[in-house]
Amino acid sequence: MLSQASSQMFESKRLQCGWQLPMRGLVELDSTLSVHLEEEGVVLSLELREIAQQRKADREVHQADLTHANKELLRNLAHEIKNPLGGVRGAAQLLDRELPSDELREYTQVIIKEADRLQGLVDQMLAPHRRLRVMESVNIHEVCERVRSLMLAEFPSGLVIKRDYDISIPDLRGDREQLIQVVLNVVRNAAEALTGEGEIVLCSRIARQVTISKKRCRLALDLHVIDNGPGIPEELRERVFYPLVSGRPQGHGLGLTLAQSYVHQHGGLIDVESRPGRTDFLIRIPIESGGVTS
Ligand SMILES: Nc1ncnc2c1ncn2[C@@H]1O[C@H](COP(=O)(O)OP(=O)(O)O)[C@@H](O)[C@H]1O
Ligand SMILES: [Mg+2]
Numbered sequence: 001m002l003s004q005a006s007s008q009m010f011e012s013k014r015l016q017c018g019w020q021l022p023m024r025g026l027v028e029l030d031s032t033l034s035v036h037l038e039e040e041g042v043v044l045s046l047e048l049r050e051i052a053q054q055r056k057a058d059r060e061v062h063q064a065d066l067t068h069a070n071k072e073l074l075r076n077l078a079h080e081i082k083n084p085l086g087g088v089r090g091a092a093q094l095l096d097r098e099l100p101s102d103e104l105r106e107y108t109q110v111i112i113k114e115a116d117r118l119q120g121l122v123d124q125m126l127a128p129h130r131r132l133r134v135m136e137s138v139n140i141h142e143v144c145e146r147v148r149s150l151m152l153a154e155f156p157s158g159l160v161i162k163r164d165y166d167i168s169i170p171d172l173r174g175d176r177e178q179l180i181q182v183v184l185n186v187v188r189n190a191a192e193a194l195t196g197e198g199e200i201v202l203c204s205r206i207a208r209q210v211t212i213s214k215k216r217c218r219l220a221l222d223l224h225v226i227d228n229g230p231g232i233p234e235e236l237r238e239r240v241f242y243p244l245v246s247g248r249p250q251g252h253g254l255g256l257t258l259a260q261s262y263v264h265q266h267g268g269l270i271d272v273e274s275r276p277g278r279t280d281f282l283i284r285i286p287i288e289s290g291g292v293t294s
Pocket of ligand 1: 227240248253255
């Protein structure tokens with residue numbers, strides 16, 4: 001097959017085969033051999049993934065479709081709620097002025113406050129669609145530093161955020177404000193989950209020749225947000241990116257949904273591995289696309 005590949009008889013071939021690996025014995029691997037034409041000649045790349053990982057990637061694509069449908073539904077619902085809500089608030093305000101006593105006014109104040117809270121929620125649901133993206137050159141470490149200082153201001157007592165940056169990572173093209181929001185939402189969740197001795201690590205790395213939602217990507221940024229808190233409650237683990245899924249009494253369950261929307265708009269992916277003592281959110285954003293579709 002190698003000689004077929006080097007004489008360019010195909011662009012890309014995918015096989016499932018057993019590989020004998022030292023230490024691990026026979027392992028079933030999904031193997032993709034791709035041919036790239038580069039300036040210096042024909043380059044072959046071999047991508048090996050464990051079948052379990054492949055299943056995970058397939059599930060990711062399926063989930064992305066599902067999430068898209070869910071979001072569409074949610075957005076329509078949010079629009080439907082927005083208009084009558086304005087009416088309810090306006091009427092409560094008028095009534096508030098007419099009421100003879102402060103005691104009665106307490107009730108109208110409850111209506112107004114709760115209407116405002118719902119309004120805030122609805123605004124968050126609509127947020128990903130409200131503003132046009134501004135694509136510019138973004139340095140991911142500037143984004144991380146901004147989030148770090150915002151979070152240290154928000155949690156003044158004892159929050160530790162360490163950095164483990166690969167400063168050779170080139171700038172990427174993206175919407176700076178959206179990327180700040182993504183990292184902020186993930187880091188804020190980590191900070192909220194931590195108690196006492198906890199710490200958060202922001203870790204940036206280069207990823208080469210990866211596949212994101214079936215698209216080949218020559219170079220990508222991997223940003224890990226790792227905390228040593230209690231981990232995502234088991235019953236939520238599969239669903240944390242869904243809207244309105246929250247493990248906190250005050251939570252709206254929209255932070256990760258929004259983060260995922262923004263990451264998808266950048267052609268990237270967001271994923272999490274979590275167990276008690278270690279939660280690792282991976283934000284992967286393409287820097288250079290290209291390569292051969294597998
Ligand atoms: N680093 C983390 N550690 C533990 N739990 C987490 C972490 N990140 C997210 N979660 C869980 O995921 C839920 C959903 O997060 P999010 O979508 O931001 O909504 P919210 O913060 O409003 O609850 C959180 O309520 C929390 O239970
Ligand atoms: Mg949150």
